Every structure is written in C-alpha cells, then in structure tokens.
Amino acid sequence: MGPEQKEYYSIPARILFWMGAIWLRSLPGKLSTLFFKAIFAFFTIDTRRFRTEFRQIILQIYFTGIEAFPLVGMVAVLLGSLTIIQAMTVMPKVGFGDFFGNLMVIVIIRELGPVLTAFLIAGRSGAGLAAYIANMKVESEVDALETMGIDPIKYLVMPALIGGMFAMLIMSVMFSTVAIVVGFLVAKSIIFLLPNVFEMKLMWGHYLESILLGLRRMDFLMLVVKPVIFGGIITANACLFGMSVKNDVREVPKATSKSVVFSFTFVVLADLLLSMFYWIGYLSGINSLF
Amino acid sequence: MESVTFKNLSFAYHEFGHEPRTVLDNASLVVNQMEIVCIAGQSGQGKSTLLRILAGLAQPRSGQIFYSGIQSNLHTHTALNVALEHKVAFVFQNSALISNLRVFDNVALPIRYHQPHRTDESIREQVNGLLASMMVEEYSGHFPYALSAGVLRRVAIARALAMEPRILLMDEPTTGLDTKSRRSLLALIDNQRYLRHATIIMVTHDLPIAKDLDARVCFLHKGKLSDPMRHDEFLLAQEEHIRELVEEMDLRPT
Ligand SMILES: Nc1ncnc2c1ncn2[C@@H]1O[C@H](COP(=O)(O)OP(=O)(O)O)[C@@H](O)[C@H]1O
Numbered sequence: 001m002g003p004e005q006k007e008y009y010s011i012p013a014r015i016l017f018w019m020g021a022i023w024l025r026s027l028p029g030k031l032s033t034l035f036f037k038a039i040f041a042f043f044t045i046d047t048r049r050f051r052t053e054f055r056q057i058i059l060q061i062y063f064t065g066i067e068a069f070p071l072v073g074m075v076a077v078l079l080g081s082l083t084i085i086q087a088m089t090v091m092p093k094v095g096f097g098d099f100f101g102n103l104m105v106i107v108i109i110r111e112l113g114p115v116l117t118a119f120l121i122a123g124r125s126g127a128g129l130a131a132y133i134a135n136m137k138v139e140s141e142v143d144a145l146e147t148m149g150i151d152p153i154k155y156l157v158m159p160a161l162i163g164g165m166f167a168m169l170i171m172s173v174m175f176s177t178v179a180i181v182v183g184f185l186v187a188k189s190i191i192f193l194l195p196n197v198f199e200m201k202l203m204w205g206h207y208l209e210s211i212l213l214g215l216r217r218m219d220f221l222m223l224v225v226k227p228v229i230f231g232g233i234i235t236a237n238a239c240l241f242g243m244s245v246k247n248d249v250r251e252v253p254k255a256t257s258k259s260v261v262f263s264f265t266f267v268v269l270a271d272l273l274l275s276m277f278y279w280i281g282y283l284s285g286i287n288s289l290f
Numbered sequence: 291m292e293s294v295t296f297k298n299l300s301f302a303y304h305e306f307g308h309e310p311r312t313v314l315d316n317a318s319l320v321v322n323q324m325e326i327v328c329i330a331g332q333s334g335q336g337k338s339t340l341l342r343i344l345a346g347l348a349q350p351r352s353g354q355i356f357y358s359g360i361q362s363n364l365h366t367h368t369a370l371n372v373a374l375e376h377k378v379a380f381v382f383q384n385s386a387l388i389s390n391l392r393v394f395d396n397v398a399l400p401i402r403y404h405q406p407h408r409t410d411e412s413i414r415e416q417v418n419g420l421l422a423s424m425m426v427e428e429y430s431g432h433f434p435y436a437l438s439a440g441v442l443r444r445v446a447i448a449r450a451l452a453m454e455p456r457i458l459l460m461d462e463p464t465t466g467l468d469t470k471s472r473r474s475l476l477a478l479i480d481n482q483r484y485l486r487h488a489t490i491i492m493v494t495h496d497l498p499i500a501k502d503l504d505a506r507v508c509f510l511h512k513g514k515l516s517d518p519m520r521h522d523e524f525l526l527a528q529e530e531h532i533r534e535l536v537e538e539m540d541l542r543p544t
C-alpha cells in the first residue's frame with residue numbers, strides 16, 4: 001500500500017463541518033438532537049409493540065401531569081386571586097367586567113399561565129425525571145436496556161418527551177381555567193363582602209364573555225403551542241442531563257439541578273421568542289389569518 | 291466451533307486532566323461454542339472493561355472482534371447492535387434490573403419488546419419457566435429493591451436468558467454470595483449452558499469455579515491477557531500475579 005492519501009475538502013465544506021461539529025457539541029444542539037431522535041422514535045413506533053410503549057407514555061403523563069396537579073392547582077388558585085385582588089385596588093369605576101376579562105387574558109392566559117406551569121413542572125416533574133434517569137445510569141440500568149437490544153431513546157426518552165409535552169398542555173389549560181374561575185369567585189366575594197366600596201354587579205356570563213372577547217384567535221394557537229414547546233424543553237433537558245451521568249452517584253444531584261436551571265432559562269428564552277413572534281404576527285396582520 | 295474471537299484488542303480510559311490509562315494491550319482470545327471461559331485478575335485490572343467491550347458497551351481503540359465468525363464493525367460496535375445482531379446477553383455485577391418493574395416484568399421485558407406478536411399467555415409461560423429454572427419463581431411479583439443479592443443475580447440471569455443468547459457474558463456472578471447460593475448458581479449456569487448451547491464468558495476472581503465448571507481461565511494483568519489455562523495448569527503457573535491469586539484462593543493441593 002502506498003502512502004495514505006489525504007482527502008481534500010474545500011474551505012466552505014470545512015467551515016460547514018466545523019459549524020456542524022460545534023453545534024452538535026453545544027447544549028442547544030444536543031437538546032435538539034435528542035428531541036428530534038425521540039420524535040422520530042415516536043413516529044416510527046412498531047405498532048405491534050405499541051402496548052409496551054403506550055404504557056410508558058401513559059405512565060409519564062400520569063407522573064408529569066396528574067401527580068403535579070395539586071401543586072399546579074394551588075399556585076393557580078393563588079395567582080388567580082392575587083391578580084384580582086391587586087386589580088381591584090386600581091379598578092376603574094366603569095367597564096368593570098371588561099377590565100377583569102382583559103386583565104385575565106393578558107396576565108394569565110397569555111403569559112403567566114404557561115410560564116408558571118412550566119416552572120412548576122420543571123421544578124417538580126423535570127427534576128424528578130432527570131434524577132430518575134440519572135439513577136438508572138448510575139445503576140447501569142440504561143446499559144442493561146441496551147444489552148437487551150432495547151434503545152433507551154425509544155424506551156425512556158420518547159415516552160417521557162411525548163408524555164411531558166401532553167401533560168404540560170393539560171396542566172397549562174388546567175392552570176388557566178382554575179385561575180380564571182378562582183379569580184371570578186374572589187372578585188364576587190369581595191364585592192359581596194364590601195358592597196359599599198364596590199357598587200358593581202359581576203356576572204359569570206359577562207366575565208366569561210369579556211375573557212373570550214379579549215382573546216385573539218392567535219391566543220388559542222399560543223394556548224396550545226406554548227405549553228407543548230415548554231414541555232418539550234423541560235423533558236428534553238431532564239433526559240439529556242439525566243443521560244449525561246456516567247456511573248458516579250455524585251453527578252446525580254448536579255445533573256438534576258442543571259436540568260432545572262436550563263429548563264427555566266430555555267423556557268424564558270422560548271417565551272420571549274414566542275411573544276415576539278406573537279406581536280410581529282399581530283402587527284403585520286397575520287393574526288387575522290388564524 | 292469458534293463462538294467469540296477477539297484479536298489485538300487495545301483500550302485506554304481517557305479522563306479529563308489525567309494521563310490516559312491503558313487497560314487492555316493487544317488482548318487476544320478464542321472461545322469455542324458451549325465453552326466456559328473465565329477472566330481472572332486482581333481488582334482494577336480491567337476485567338469488567340474487557341467484558342463491556344465484548345458487549346459493545348465500550349469501544350476498543352483497536353482490534354477485531356468476531357461473534358460466531360462474523361466480524362463486528364468497530365464503528366457500529368454498540369451494545370444495541372451487538373445484542374440484536376449477535377445475540378449476546380450481559381449479566382451485570384450489580385444485576386441492573388429495571389427498578390420500577392417487578393421481577394416478572396423485568397424478565398418479560400425483552401420478550402415483549404422483541405416479540406410483540408406473542409400472546410400474554412405464551413409470554414407468561416416462558417417467563418415462569420425461566421424463573422423456575424433459576425429457582426426464583428416465588429419472587430415473581432416482587433420489586434427488585436426487596437430482593438437479596440443472590441436472588442437478584444438469578445433474576446438477572448433469567449432476564450439475560452430471555453434474550454435466547456448465543457453468548458452470555460457475566461460480570462462476577464458469584465461475588466458476594468454465600469457458599470450455598472454460589473454452588474446452586476454455578477449448577478444452574480452449567481445446566482443452562484448444555485440446555486441452550488450457549489457460550490459463557492465470565493469475569494471472576496473466584497478460581498475454584500474453573501474446577502467446578504471445567505472452565506479455562508485467562509489472567510488479566512497490567513493490560514496483558516494470558517493464554518487460557520486449565521485448572522491444573524494455572525496451579526503450577528510461574529507468574530507472580532497468578533500465584534498470588536491462587537494463594538488467596540487457597541487452591542494448592544495440600
Ligand atoms: N469509566 C471509567 N473511567 C475511567 N477509568 C475507569 C472507568 N472505569 C474503570 N476505570 C479504571 O479502569 C481500570 C479497570 O477497571 P475495571 O474494568 O472495572 O476493573 P476490574 O473489573 O478488573 O476490577 C481501573 O483502574 C478503574 O479505575
């Protein structure tokens with residue numbers, strides 16, 4: 001054999017290669033790689049095997065969503081009543097119901113609802129998931145899955161991701177609903193207790209109507225898109241940091257807290273981007289399309 | 291017939307901030323079908339690492355690995371591929387059962403996953419049969435945390451056998467067991483070998499196994515893997531590290 005021939009790559013090819021290599025080593029690159037692998041695994045589920053994997057997804061929805069409900073519900077109650085109580089201190093004398101409706105739409109449905117739900121789910125279920133997977137790594141259970149020919153991406157990550165996104169959606173809608181209903185009840189009881197200060201009548205029908213009127217059609221889209229994206233961010237982070245643990249128990253708490261910190265960061269960043277997208281869409285009239 | 295063959299395997303751990311640590315240096319071995327080969331050596335010599343490489347859990351720096359005569363491409367030498375293509379099963383030292391599945395579901399997992407067309411009835415039959423062959427059927431409804439090391443080890447073997455492996459890799463299967471469970475475990479392993487025509491490579495520093503199972507033993511020391519030796523051969527071996535192991539085991543004929 002002659003001397004090894006060096007392959008020649010053009011400058012643009014090399015630049016692309018290095019950009020790709022850097023992207024794959026960066027956190028967003030790793031996250032999105034994991035995310036798309038899991039999504040791919042979801043769409044290529046062997047339908048005959050669906051029972052094993054469907055069971056995993058249901059378990060994840062239960063763990064991520066249903067078990068978190070008391071926490072999410074409690075914060076929703078607090079946020080709903082606080083918003084109303086604060087609003088009443090600066091309440092205008094006219095247009096009472098419309099004002100509440102608009103406020104609820106802006107504060108809860110459009111912004112705080114999805115973000116706070118995401119924070120709660122990240123702190124509770126995301127951390128739990130990261131610790132769970134990290135422990136499986138330490139106990140070599142993930143290795144065991146591989147030696148049984150079971151892809152951990154299919155068995156662990158995909159159900160967590162799909163379940164997590166779905167659970168976030170349910171929880172976020174629950175959060176907004178609870179906050180709105182509780183807000184109404186609180187306003188109603190304050191008016192009832194202080195009839196001299198607030199001489200207004202607040203009807204459920206009117207309240208609800210003003211909320212629905214305050215919603216743009218784009219809000220309905222966001223109501224679904226935001227939680228699903230946040231859910232994806234949270235579970236992808238949890239799985240990535242959980243999987244990054246080797247066989248050292250000391251890495252488990254580190255991985256767990258990192259997963260929460262980066263979930264928070266990326267949720268806020270994504271929220272910022274989505275809000276910008278929302279306003280750009282609104283100002284340029286795309287809103288009327290939806 | 292050759293079952294597992296590896297040639298010139300080299301491996302080193304690269305830890306950040308440390309010198310690379312060579313664990314395997316041109317290790318070669320030929321294991322025949324239905325044979326039991328033990329890999330012995332002091333702790334920290336890289337026995338587990340060698341087994342992990344054979345299972346695809348780690349990638350050698352260089353060398354060749356053949357399973358039943360078919361070479362594994364080192365670029366795609368992952369545990370998933372090795373398990374699926376070459377029917378290699380692994381029994382971990384810590385058993386590594388999935389902690390949120392009951393014993394039954396742990397053993398059923400690979401069957402359910404790889405043979406989705408099977409009915410519940412036939413899966414139950416097979417799993418119960420495997421648990422019975424390992425004498426752990428009474429623990430079928432328990433979660434792994436509630437079981438002793440010996441039982442866990444047997445469940446792990448049952449789970450590995452559920453893969454219907456041609457090659458079974460075991461990391462210290464008898465470590466931490468009392469004499470009685472050790473003996474019964476060895477009898478079960480030997481039984482399974484004849485029943486299933488499986489090749490077994492096990493890491494151990496339990497040298498009497500070699501006599502009990504009529505196995506050949508390779509010694510791993512400072513990255514070098516010795517030629518396989520029979521019981522009577524290694525008792526007379528001259529190498530310092532082998533003599534130490536033998537003396538520890540108090541194996542010399544008195
Ligand atoms: N993940 C790892 N990273 C770095 N070094 C390791 C790792 N695992 C094992 N080692 C080192 O490699 C050597 C061999 O380990 P191992 O294969 O577990 O030995 P054995 O099973 O013979 O006791 C030891 O010195 C150990 O410290």
Ligand SMILES: [Mg+2]
Pocket residue numbers: 337338339461
């Ligand atoms: Mg070891």
